[in-house]
Amino acid sequence: MPEETDESLLERIAHGAFGYFVEQYNAATGLIADSSDPGDPCSIAAVGFALSCYPIGVERGWMPRAEAIARTLAALRFFANSEQSHHPDATGYKGFYRHFIDIQTGKPAWRSEVSLIDTTLLLAGMLVASVYFDGADAQEAEIRATVDALYRRMDWEWACDNQPTARQGWRPKGGFLHYGWDGYDEATILYILGLASPTHPLPANTFDAWTHTYQWEEIYGYTHLYAGPLFIHHFSQAWIDFRGIRDAFMREKKCDYAENTRRATLMQIEYARRNPHGFVGYSEKCWGLSASRGVGFQTREVERRLRHFLGYSARGAPYGPDDGTIAPCEMLASLPFTSERCLESLRHMLATFPEVLVDGRLASGFNPTLPGKGPGGWVANGHLGLDQGIVVMMIENYRTGLTWSLMKRCPYVVGGLRRAGFSGGWLSEAK
Template identity: 30%
Template sequence: MLNTLQFHLEQMVHERGFLFHFADIVTGKRIWDCEMSSIDTAIFLCGALTCKAYFAGDTGPERQIRELATKLYERVDWPWMLNGGSTFSMGYKPESGFLKARWSTYCELMMLYLLAIGSTTHPIEPTYWQNFARPYINYAGFRYLSDLAPLFTHQYSHAWFDFRNQRDRYVNYFQNSVAATRAHKAFCLAQANQYSDDYWGVTASDSIAGYTAWGGPPMLGRIDGSVVPSAAAGSLPFLPQECLRTLMAMRERYEQNAWGRYGFVDAFHPTSDWYDTDIIGIDQGISLLMAENLRTEFVWKTFMSNPEPQAAMKLAGFHT
């Protein structure tokens, strides 16, 4: 962990603290002409702050870990990524400037805004928390805040920020994700002869045709009967019994082809005899984080012991 944080601070190319979406793990340089990503920087910082809180001892390496994590967080110039707007840009390219796309509608963006509000060096005003749209979806008797986006958008911020017993002026976001997961399961079961209580869950992943941001409701992409294990695994704290049931059933039935060194494959379609060969870290990551939160609440407790997320949620208007 010490080497990882040191590499990100000293070698990983950045602009005002924001990291490239994809980078070479040896050189730290940009690859694939990608953008400096605001949301992926936020995901990384949530992990760094978790390490900062966990390594609380007095040994030299533990002190270094805390110092490195602090420097990585404190160097981020959050107002710069607003680019003069009322919401965050999704990223920045050195050749062309800020991306036109913005984090302007409810999704996985909560961690981004809260980290920025809680910054002790380059904060944004708490009023920015009110600036992203919060549309509702109604499906199968469930009503919840959501953009037209896959299920992972209801999971990622919840891996670190503990929203369970708090709400802001709008909603309890944990219960919102419970409703979103229930609606997604109902959506899967409504696809004729494709899914069951023991086999459901579709979110952004690989597919037979390549990577796709599919799911629902409403229908996103061409749902073909493939299953994405991280859809249920990433929602384990929201629907423990239902998610555990399908994950255990899928492993029991498809273990020979769908389970490997790192757990489930990213996606699979048994009737087509297709089992993904790629390992996608972000999908494995949300599965592990949420499994541990269900088991012990470890990630929530550790991350939330940092003063910055606590202060940010208070400033954003969260209360019990």
């Protein structure tokens, strides 16, 4: 039997990941569950990924356009009609939303905060929908109008709380959380969309203030803007093509954020090759430290060595934390930046640890150091919406650049990038 082609393998995995949003969906509200665990609430960021993936599903023939429109409208109508107030049971405040909400009622779940970054990822998905559904009929026009109205009611200036950078979140009783979006992280898209607001934008100096908290390092010979977990490098770039465009920081470093992600990925590969902590399975073909599920917070003796394991954590290299858990979805999220290494590693992982891929869907984490039912050792049960979303989007960006192309047509994205000081590349010709 001939070996499966790269195209066929990626199609199978992307289609399998897309199926998460078909399954973990509430038809009444349009909301998406945070995970496939029974009874889990909605993650608003997962809704953002779903809204971004529906156009991919339409273009790939996985979902009829009419169904994608209906799902998109259900979510948009829910957020448009949800309560925005100080009330502890409100879905949101000042145009932003609680991180986790009940998938049927929209009431806050898990005592979650009003989250700036998760609302931003939701907004990013809404903007994808507003560009893709450009038809003249009433439903597609409603999508565009509703997205614009939801964007306009977001008060980004309030979200700074008179601080140099945006705050991370807010609670009705405690007010703003005592920390902001400082240091390089997944908030790039937050600042860009916040600066682009047509009504209540972030102050103009917030992006510059944020970049002054960056940490530029040389690790294993790779000079780059450091962030340990891979998802930090991937999330904003799932929506925005940073190839060839630079802000003031990257102009000084003669780099761009896409190239930075390539270097960060290669640094992680080198870390896995060196394997300083002696974890089973790590190699230049098996890597991927990021936010993922884990064994659980415990200490166990494995082959006469005490190992400290984590639950859901943002793992990173080389400074940790690292407990031997690999996030296979983040390996695929690096496809647009290090495609040959990713494809080679994907095939090695599937050949060596086949239980990591079931029905075309990658696990949210596995740890070969801890013995399990197969060579992959411990393998996470269930799936996470954010993991599956990044797989769908980055495979498509690698294959066709669909989401990047859509966002290049979004005037808010173009305007936000320019206000943040980006120039060059495709941005020079954007309208």
